[in-house]
Amino acid sequence: MKAVVQDRFGPPEQVLRVTETDRPAPGPGEVLVRLRATTVNTPDWIAVAGVPYVLRASARAKGAIRGTDIAGTVAALGEGVTAFTEGEAVFGTKWGAGFTRAGTFAEYTVTAADQLLPKPAGLSFTDAACAVMSGLTARAAVAAAQAGPGTRLLVNGASGGVGTFAVQIAKHRGAHVTAVCGPANLDLVRGLGADAALDYTAADFTAGAERYDAILDNVLNHRPRRVLRALAPGGVYLPNSVGNTGGLLAGLAKMGAASLLGALGRARVATVDGNFTPERLAEVAGLITSGAVTPVIDRVYPLAETPAAVARMYSHRARGNLVITMDDDEAAPR
Structure with missing residues (x-):
């Protein structure tokens, strides 16, 4: 073969x-x-x-x-x-x-x-492949964020595989979604239903006045302490990246710092558990075949x-x- x-x-x-x-x-x-x-x-x-x-x-x-x-x-x-x-x-x-x-x-x-x-017969092979790691990870993140009506979720790195699924699933559940991405992808995330779209080259969400009930961080381009400034009281931080840099540890150091802050009680920090179960994958597939989510x-x-x-x-x-x-x-x- x-x-x-x-x-x-x-x-x-x-x-x-x-x-x-x-x-x-x-x-x-x-x-x-x-x-x-x-x-x-x-x-x-x-x-x-x-x-x-x-x-x-x-x-x-x-x-x-x-x-x-x-x-x-x-x-x-x-x-x-x-x-x-x-x-x-x-x-x-x-x-x-x-x-x-x-x-x-x-x-x-x-x-x-x-x-x-x-x-499922209504699911193409290409969409079925997308549903697995990207779909399962996004589904897990939205569940950990407890996204729903009245919840404000920020997705950092909203234009990638996980991010585009997360924006759609969170909107399907009724959350208010702020999508952070590059300038070329602002129209993309708006088209997926994002209520607000931030160009990370022009605005720093960690320095703004807005506060969020949950932050899904697919990029880790800020120190965790800075990200926590943007959380509302009782909010949850969901680090989900090894970062885009190289070196011995790359983004693992930031992941470790986020976990430590959670362990010290400085904030709620949750792991994104995107592991396979038949029920979880069937749920993602159902969202796609129903038209609620498009890979x-x-x-x-x-x-x-x-x-x-x-x-x-x-x-x-x-x-x-x-x-x-x-x-x-x-x-x-x-």
């Missing part, structure tokens, strides 16, 4: 290559999936670039196949799997099953059967152009999700 294999840490277009490799076989309780679509997420560029450096020991570069989101059809069933049939359309993840070196930047992948769901897709790449897709994610300029497809007829941008 064709797969995108990593040779070492570094710039994606220099360290990733498309090659032929053996098709994995499902073990007991596992499913072999013929992939139709997957997405590029933050953990992928982190693992490819090896940033922050402290994570390199656990990421292992040589021979790795990255990617975790699954949307495709069942190609074979491992021993004991009775919930699916060959040829059935499914979607899900490898993340909750334990991130292995045989990821989803390939024509086939294997995952545990309990990490998959039947794909924002920046670009769609064929498998052969995966290095460029990861480089696009690494540039931190993607508007929404980056999708990789295995079939030429699905590779055209939309």
Whole structure:
């Protein structure tokens, strides 16, 4: 099968290559999936670039196949799997099953059967792939923010994969949403329903007079102490990034500082638990099929152009999700 294999840490277009490799076989309780679509997420560029450096020991570069989101059809069933049939359309993840070196930047992948769901007929493979990590993370953040009528939520980094989902899900729940992004994406986030859109190059939300009941921080471009100034009394801070900088720790230091402030009682700081459960993914899929939420897709790449897709994610300029497809007829941008 064709797969995108990593040779070492570094710039994606220099360290990733498309090659032929053996098709994995499902073990007991596992499913072999013929992939139709997957997405590029933050953990992928982190693992490819090896940033922050402290994570390199656990990421292992040589021979790795990255990617975790699954949307495709069942190609074979491992021993004991009775919930699916060959040829059935499914979607899900490898993340909750334990991130292995045989990821989803390939024509086939294997995952545990309990990490998959039947794909609804009204959900395209591309949208199904977007629903997994980006959709689940956004859903978890909005739930942790307790977003609803009367709640004021600020989303920092609102134009990315998680951010575009979070804006829509929070608005669907009735929250007042302020979206922070670059000037080129202000119209995008307004179109998703944001009540207010702030250009981070022209306004610093941490220095303004507005106070928010929850702040979802997908960027960590401010020190946590500054962000807490923008919280209303009793508000919750949701740090969700390793940051855009390199070095030994990158944004991990800010994540640690935020956790410490929470532990010291300086503010409510919550972890965004975007892990897979069948119920959570079914909820996200339902929001999409009902029309309440629309996955924002920046670009769609064929498998052969995966290095460029990861480089696009690494540039931190993607508007929404980056999708990789295995079939030429699905590779055209939309």
